[in-house]
Amino acid sequence: MTVPDGGAGAAGTGPRPATRRRAAKAARRAELLTAAARQMAERGFAGVRLEDIGGAVGVSGPAMYRHFSSKTELLDEMLLDISRRLYAGGHEVVARGGTPDETLDALIAFHIDVLVTKPDLITVQDRDLSSLTPAANHEVRRLQRRYVEDWVEVTMAAVDAGTGRLDRAEARVRVHAMFGLLNSSPRLPDFDADRLRGLLTAMAAAALHARV
Template identity: 50%
Template sequence: MTESAIDVSTASGRPTRRSLAKAERRRDLLRAAAHLIAERGFPGVRLEDLGAAVGISGPAVYRHFPNKDALLVEILVEISRRLLAGGTQVAETTPDPRDALEGLVDFHLDFALGEPDLIRVQDREFTSLPDEGQREVRVTQRRYVEIWVDVLRRIDPALPESDARTMAHATFGLINSTPHSADPRSPEGTRAVLRRMALAALAATPSALAAEPSRTETA
């Protein structure tokens, strides 16, 4: 196909071969960047390293991103958007709050264990973002947290909002800290342990604890 024929297809609304290739290269760069940043830290990654990882020169990276900061912003903003979209879908399609909570735990587990590089970058490199990028990530992450808060308080209306946020963040800490230290030979075992621990911790609401007999009463 000639270049002119490719360009004509743009007018009909179909993506061109060139645009598809560029989009794929951009995705490759983001994946490679996440892996390198997770491995070396953001300051330790050069554009030359990133280009080499996908078979292009360092300067060629500028065809896709204006600078290294812009690349990190896109990685972290996209992580936050994916979490928000997934959490929203679980909450909106699961009427029972207890089932919704299990769904949120399962969703976050799948994301964390399936994307360990992204989780590591999210945990370590937030402060490397420029101010505007930090603001966008914070706003999106807060919306994700509020999904968990709403579900937890639907289960136990007596649970203060501040406590529900603490429980949500503690659950993220439990799940997010594990992917890069878990045994890769037993992913299902790791997932099962994390799921049990997360659900047990999230069940420790004031109403649930008040309903349990104390140790002195059962002794």
Template identity: 50%
Template sequence: MATRTDAPTRREQILKEAARLFAERGFHGVGVDEIGAAVGISGPGLYRHFSGKDAMLAELLVGISERLLTGGRRRAAEAAGAPEAALDSLIEGHIDFALDDRPLITLHDRELDRLREADRKRVRQLQRQYVELWVAAVREVYPGLAEPEARAAVHAVFGLLNSTPHLSRPASLPGREAMAALLHRLARGALEAANPSPSGV
């Protein structure tokens, strides 16, 4: 994640390169040997870390869902009693994911159905909990927003933030800091627009 400063482990290096390659060429378009070459080890050497590509994909998709939920809960707890700060912190955390883990967004969109049923259910369960965490935070700030509308608004904001893999990188685009600020304004603007009471009451 964006806040990490220590060097990644070999396992994490493998997952990062697997995510990049899967996102670029599709799960079936990438071989174990290619993933190994990307991290400087032989393809068979990967089997010391993972049983195969299926295990890598599962760890990537289940892992990011777990990290988003854990990070969201931490952010909400740190801002307990300050609803605006809690919501802003949740938005900031998701923006970090959207900007720094873009291959995982592509993987989720394309490859989720390739997971074993148990892993797919686990991802969906974690995602539901993450959504409900946001719904609670949104309704703290906008109590006039009914729960179904708040949930729809949260999904819409996720769609907005998760659009980042579709961005190219021409010089005319803002840098990361400016893009993060823009996405934050857009997310808050979308939630404000969904609120039936401009005063928030």
């Protein structure tokens, strides 16, 4: 009798071995990316070897090459992933709608959530962008520009609602300055996480709404 192909083994007790192997490889790859972000945040891209990253999660030097062909390939994947997540998350916030002030508050909250949960990635992105391959660098910068422009549109709408006099060039300067402020948070002295979140939120809003 033929067993229907439902993704289970012959006895119908679980996923096929090949599926389990793919899941295990994906999980190990994610562990390696996390370890790489932590080490590169601490020592910089140039100060970390592929073998160091593998050693942090129990992967031997030669076995690392089954996951990544080089340290640069690993960096490319790491920064492309965080750039895509930032752009997609920000775009989703904008797409939800609401008043400009509500949307701007939601964008600030979203970015700070990424900062407090992925500080190593933010540090590496801020410092080691120049170490990407040209193709990855181009794509990361394209995603960053699109992310910034979503913020610019919302900032113009929010500030214009109160003053009617914020042009695009100034809105872009405000957004970039605000990112500089927020993205420096991984390098700040130790501080209570809840209080830091509130402080960063207030400072980001003040930077975007500044009266000049």
